[in-house]
Amino acid sequence: MIEIENVTVRSGAFVLTNVSAVVPEGDYAVLMGGTGQGKSTILEAVCGLRPIESGRIRLDGTDVTQWKPANRNIGYVPQDLALFPTMTVREHLEFALRLRRASRALLRQRVDELADVLGIGLLLDRRMRGLSGGEAQRVALGRALSFRPRLLLLDEPLNALDESTRDRLCELLRTIQKHNGLTTVHVTHSRSEAKLLADRLFVIAEGHVRERALADLNALCDAPETADLGSSPY
């Protein structure tokens, strides 16, 4: 479970004030809103990458507001993926486990498991250069899932993908989340993604976050920014 209580966070001249939201254990929350509304800023604050000015963030009942990102046990997939250019796909999947001093047997088991679920078994010895958008996306997801985080944060993870890849990845995300009962926050401005994935819907506008009923989804007008497709970062 994740509880955001009256959080105020600043990103340059831009401020989000008194943001409150609760995502219950095991739910898939979708956070929608136009470009520049601060969706990514909220995720960064939850990860601990952006200091908050006031308020609290609780994960599974524990106040983690002052914790380092490293200790929060959150799997984070940023919008630009931020893969490690010098590492192979396998090294990405092993990275967090090596930090946790996993045994060789565990490393192998976990890498095989992830590669199987994500369908990247044939890419394990490749580097990031030359991976397709969908492949890079799955590597970033695998890296975030590798250490069995208690929370998964996805920042527009399907943005740069063509439609069929996007649908397949939606299905994959849903399967992984159901299978692991992983509390997930997924930022997007696509209504179709929200329809496919959301247990809960949050909408951010003008510095505030509100929970909306899923039934409201059709009434929300797509922001014009929905059309802006980011290019693949690789």
Place this chain on the structure above:
Amino acid sequence: MSASPPDVTSAAPQLRHKAGSDIPFFVVLGGIGGSYIVLIVLMLAADLAFTSPVHIEQALQKPEIQYAVRLTLITCTLSALLSIFVATPLGYLLSRFAFRGRWLIDTAIDIPIVLPPLVIGLSLLILFHLPLGGTNLEELVERYLGVRITYAEPAVVLAQFSVACAFAVQTMRVTFDQIDTRAEQVALTLGCRRSQVFFHVVLPQAWRGMVAALTIAWARSLGEFGPILVFAGATRMRTEVLSTTVFLELSVGQLEAAVAVSLVMVVAAMAVLGVVRLLGTRVMA
């Protein structure tokens, strides 16, 4: 949008237009830029015309010059390694973290670059001999580390390092500026300490920049003359490096030897610059 779009089919006459040749542009730019290249080439050509392989061979056979070549290679390598060892952490800190009083550090790092090298040497000399409660830094170092600095080999390395390191810091800082910080942030969420981020994520991406910084520091050290002359002296078979050799030969009227040694340095510098060009200052993306 309610306003009607501007009428682009107005009655204004269509003006005929034909872009002229681009050749004059390139001729002028090439002419201005080329004059400098010509100057460099002419200088080297004059050196070559003045000397002969015999002169170079004779110069290289002198034991003092052989010693200077050896000392130059050793001191340049040492000061370049020392520079990169210091410049990597400093460049990273300056690239990544904002802190109070940072402008002071930025300015301090630029001092060795803007100051006349001779002044650096003089400042080192004064630093090591300033009275410090009945003793001085030179004596303290000699007492506790057992080495003489001033007018000895360590002074050569220290004089080279004082200037070369500033250039290495600048290179490393640009290198780290060019590396995306997002991967570092994700590494933090994966459970890294800052040190683990630095060694596992940042440094592997910085190696091209490190090679470039190392080479620049090496080349700077090779060209260092003023500070070495002041702080290390120009004692033959002791603190004489190639740049000092040129000066010493010149001062005793041995113009041929001075030019021969200069050409040896040109070859060394070009080899080093070639490595930089080859690797590029571009950081691996």
